[in-house]
Amino acid sequence: MSRYGMVIDLDKCNGCGACMVACAVENNVPPANADATERTGITWMRVFRVNNGAPYPANRVRFIPMMCQHCADTPCAHVCPQNAVDVDQETGIIDQMPQRCLGCRYCMAACPYHARFFNWWDPAWPAGMEKALNPSVAPRMRGVVEKCNFCHARYQAARAKAAGAGSRTVNPADYTPACVESCPTKAIQFGDLADPASEVAKASHDSNAFRLLERLGTESKVYYRTEQPWIRQMSDQNLVQIRKEARHA
Amino acid sequence: MNAGRRNLLRFVGGAAAGVMITPAPWKLINDSALWSQNWSWIPKLPSGPRTVKYTTCTLCPAGCGVEARCVGEQPYGLVGVTGHPLSNGTLCPLGVGAHHLPYHPRRASFPLKRGPVGKHVPVSFDTAIAEISHAIEGRGRGTTLAVLDERPGRTLSLVYRRFLGGFSDAVYLTPPAHETVTLSMLSRMTDSPAGSLGFDIASSRAAISFGAPLLDGWGIPAQVNAARYRAGSPMKIVQVETKQSRTASLADLWLAPKPGTEAAVAMAIANVLVNQNLVPAANLDRAAGAAEYRELIGQFPPEAVAAITGIPPETIVAAAQMLAVNLPAVAIGGGDAGGGAATASEETAIAGLNLLLGAFHTPGGIMPRQEPPVPKEWNEWKLAPHSSIADVPDHSIAVLILGDSPSGDALPWTLIAKKLVPGKGLVVSLAPFVEGPSRHADYILPAAAFLETLEEVPTPPTATTASLSIAAALLPVPKGVVEPALVLSRLSGTEIALGPLLEQRAAAIQESKRGIVTDAAGSKPVTDFKTGDELWKALVAGGTWTAELVASKPPVHVDFQVAAISQRVLVVIHPASPADAAFPLALTPYAWRGASGSSVLPPLFTKVYQESLLRGSAIHCRVHPSTAAEAHVRDGDKVLVETRCGSCEQRAWLDASVMPGVIEVPAGPQGSKGDYSVLDVCALDDGGTWRSSGARIRRMS
Amino acid sequence: MPEPLVRRCSSSQFVRWTLPWFALLAFGLYCAGLCLFRGLNQTNMDNRFAFGLWIFLDLSVIALGAGAFLTGLLVYILKRHELRGVINTAVIVGFCCYSGAMAILAVDVGQPLRAWYTFWYPNVHSMLTEVTFCITCYLTVLALEYVPIILKYRDLKKVPSYLVFEFQLHKLMPVLAGVGAFLSFFHQGSLGGLFGVLRGRPFAFREGFAIWPSTFFLFILSAVAAGPSFLMLITWLVEKISNHKLVKREVFDTLGRISGGLLIVYVLAKCVDTLIWINNTSPAAGFPAHRFYTLQPFGGWLLFAEIVPFGLLPALVLLDARRRSDLRWLLPAATMVCLGVMLNRFVLTIQTLAVPTLPFDSFMSYSPSWQETGTFLAVVAYGVLVYSYSFRYLPLFPQERDLQAAG
Ligand SMILES: Nc1nc2c(c(=O)[nH]1)N[C@H]1C(S)=C(S)[C@@H](COP(=O)(O)OP(=O)(O)OC[C@H]3O[C@@H](n4cnc5c(=O)[nH]c(N)nc54)[C@H](O)[C@@H]3O)O[C@H]1N2
């Protein structure tokens, strides 16, 4: 039994966006429809630009990469009426089954991390680009919800490789999600949190490590770390001022 | 049975009930659901054996090594090559999505000609060549033929210059430099044999950057990262920039000067370094103008500069101390490409810092670079002179050939258009995309896109060691695509082929016995190649040739152009004209390295500039909430940004990270909806830069 | 059986009345078609406002349609025979509300063709599964209750087997009423539960009893409080439009009294619930409740409005026999009750989604697109038309003949 998870070093992330592009490449997420906005686009990985709210020039911007936090107590799975959210007991990965999904979007209302995305449009690629799709990941259809699944196809491939060698355990070197692999600053660590010897498990116990909205009790498996207190406060509504200004009236 | 109304009603009722107990409706429901999972317009996935191939990214000069995961022959995912001598496993977001570029919606894959209504229509290659030749031959006296090469430094660049050298009046143009201006300034100031310089940033312990996007794709990103995330002693970064760029927000110290006062900051830091004896006096003593320089920086005590720049004196002192205790340290100028270059006087002030910090010819500072050997016979070539577009007279270019670079406009179209013969100037683009300046071209003879043809990747301009690698062709070339060398052959009537030239170049390197080749997987350095052909094959297989680091001692003589500094800096202290009351705000454009203007971005970049708020596109402007409140602008409002040079429509983002009184606008990307650049409304100042223009902002109804 | 002696307007007058509604229906169907064939990009919903106008109005309409099961329960099981005067109207209004809501849901989900998966692969822990099961069953019950009314249509009555069927169905009515009430309690409750269980949305999340959060019970209470008021308003409107007296005034009085009584219980429960939420539930999840109300325009006034002017006030009016007997008090109070329950549904859907959960996220706003609005208007038009035809051709009001004779 593994518990795959991440520790993301916010002092390393420079908001370059390579992880967002790599995720879309890996998982066959199409480019935006011409009318799509930041509220209707599909970004399994989304890097948020956050701000300490201080007056200029004490003001500081940082970046928080966000994807599905793979909650152990899984709000989206609890509410899905037709079991389209799969909670894998072997790995702890929360997977989405788009063929099963009704598109009711109840899970989106349930997810506190806004990690789920609805296909508002038919998926479409520029002519010819379908040839360059990842052969291991099926594209989704209009009207269903999708999200980060820790690059499940890569996990499957690693498991198949292990099985080929007669092993039931996946070699960590064979299973690296696309965002982790692409990050130029190596800000994202990935691995088995249940294995106390793993780097990621050790990093998750760093005194500067934290999880987002910890008190909601979602028991998410994505940790963050930073030495900046103001960013750590971003994990908890009690500690920060809610932003009042509306984005796009 | 009579077919009365009553019976009909009875029949309908019975039938409705009856049909429900047959399998028909249930089968229908099931089939419809299956159909919803198999819509024919959802693409079928490619299939075939999985392989791995190696190539080099050509989207910017950093030359990152690329591992291409392929299905059959088709790359479907690109990752960095661990152990690659330049990039060591790193790709930037451009590189990660680069294999989709051949399918860019604005791809041109056969010759096009501007039709009567301004739309591009297909044209035959021969017809196009005949018409272009005719225009070249028939150009009027006093007008010229020019090539604008956005990727200088390649063998193909030399081919362009050689082609142009065949005409008495032709000019070779490149866009303004950014990353290398500090280096060329230093090069001019020293007495060492005029050679190339590079930043040995991987070994620096501190860097002060004047607006250069150090953490956002500058130079060779992998080497900056190696220094910045070095275990134990990460490189300190002091960022001097009005805008809170990515680099500024992550820097150890961010100094935010009022727009246009960067030179004063450099002078004040120099003042502290000298007056607090933070650096050895010997560093300065080898400069020719040391005494005048000392006197000049004496006029910039941190307290006085605080009033000019808005930066507290203690911050300036802290910056100087941070640099002095973390030697080797280096000062980097150049600014950000779209944000406007630093001026000559600013670069001189920055050079002064390098001098004081002892960065010249010091590991971890600025090191000389030995250029790769060139075949002897090439030295006989008659090459057209290298000109800056600013030096070309207006209305003088009769035929302008835009080079094969797929990158967007490193020059605003307005600037290019001014140089063309009015009404008659013919523009020919060799770019593979109808983007950037190509959109204005009369003819497009598209070159192959990334991954479709063998390309040369020369030394990155900021590198300390020369290098050469090859981007292999992994994809077939579309039929209508034209090799740039073929275009030049046909126009000049002489046979020109790039392939043999590249092989000659490899042979010259092999003969020199310099450097090593690291193989495609980034593991096995090889030094001894028996023949040029052997070396060439190693490069084509994905190897990278790198020269050794040149051992050096500091140059003895440095000529300080103090006059240039004082001129500019004094202007800052005593502004010649008061601020423009009608345009009280400062419009400061900024670029995203390789992605501003309307350059070509991999299609999946919509994730970062359209489908999220990570990076703004050309349709957004950021203003501080207080600036917005004064202009009665709310978040998300449509606004008009006006300067003395024009106006453009934007959507306002209220952002507390922006300096009050400043409007920040990205030069690009434009997304699917924009078709203009904010740079077209920026004013050029007398320093030759457009970093800040007087502006105002107004809410549109 | 004698033909009903009630008079109805001329055919041409009826056609003139229905024509604009048919036009609206056609426009709305066009809008719904756009959403179905071009996809939900035709709406202004987005990944943050995963629910919008439709879910808000579905919840409202289902709450207002609660008059159907409550009246059934009162008439057939609790034997409150004075309400027989409105039982048919209650059934038809309920049927329109529920079938309309189902139709909108079919447009609202991204893959309507897969709706039946909920029955095939149900997640029994999901409130939405509970809602889907109960509403589907209850709509069937409503249809069965509607059938005998339809079978009273002159021509149909001439089919003897239909007559037998009608008679048998009629005997079933108390059973149907019981089943309907049971199902309704559950789905009204689980509609409230939909939001109350959202642990990830502390603005909506509530503790409760067993598997049901408090909103489960609050929704039942508020729906049964609003249902009779809505029924009264509809009946009154039909009287005005048709210019006929249809029910005895006592009926209004009874409906008002029931509404008021249930409402005051609801208001008290809601107050207790709110206090527990402010002091326990929300802070325990890491969210100081007062913060939610710093986000204008959804300030604390909304909570106040829900409880006092749209809750306590109309309840007191409806419980005061003297005021209740005066239509000038009764009707506005009933209107307030209905608006109050809609406001509650609005808060739970729209405000829940608007308030940010991530501390670095900003407040969002949403307004429906014309396609969304049009689709909803189709349901309004559909309801009006179904009711109009029923009113014209079916004997809806048993008291009408006597009242006419008397008047
Ligand atoms: N004019 C101009 N200069 C620029 C820029 C620009 O846009 N315009 N951009 C700047 C930027 S941002 C970048 S990234 C760089 C890139 O372009 P440049 O700075 O122009 O390139 P270099 O670093 O001079 O050249 C790269 C390599 O190409 C080879 N090379 C260049 N010129 C010659 C030549 O004449 N002969 C031979 N044999 N070899 C040559 C050298 O081996 C060198 O190592 O340039 C910077 N300089």
Ligand SMILES: Nc1nc2c(c(=O)[nH]1)N[C@H]1C(S)=C(S)[C@@H](COP(=O)(O)OP(=O)(O)OC[C@H]3O[C@@H](n4cnc5c(=O)[nH]c(N)nc54)[C@H](O)[C@@H]3O)O[C@H]1N2
């Ligand atoms: N294929 C390929 N792509 C490349 C490169 C390459 O070698 N090959 N090089 C990469 C590198 S190293 C860089 S730095 C980038 C550079 O390119 P980008 O980072 O994309 O920056 P640009 O926006 O091009 O920056 C220059 C901007 O300044 C504007 N500009 C130039 N001169 C003036 C002027 O006089 N007045 C005004 N108002 N505006 C002006 C231009 O409109 C242009 O938008 O390109 C990158 N892209």
Ligand code: SF4
């Ligand atoms: S983050 Fe959201 S989508 Fe992911 S498991 Fe948690 S609730 Fe589900």
Ligand code: SF4
């Ligand atoms: S949208 Fe799909 S995954 Fe989400 S709750 Fe509905 S059926 Fe389940």
Ligand code: SF4
């Ligand atoms: S783990 Fe995979 S699916 Fe998840 S965000 Fe990273 S790249 Fe995307």
Ligand code: SF4
């Ligand atoms: S790739 Fe790495 S550095 Fe870039 S945005 Fe993602 S996490 Fe941050």
Ligand code: SF4
């Ligand atoms: S830094 Fe330059 S060479 Fe490297 S991946 Fe990015 S665009 Fe390509």
Ligand SMILES: [Mo]
């Ligand atoms: Mo550059």
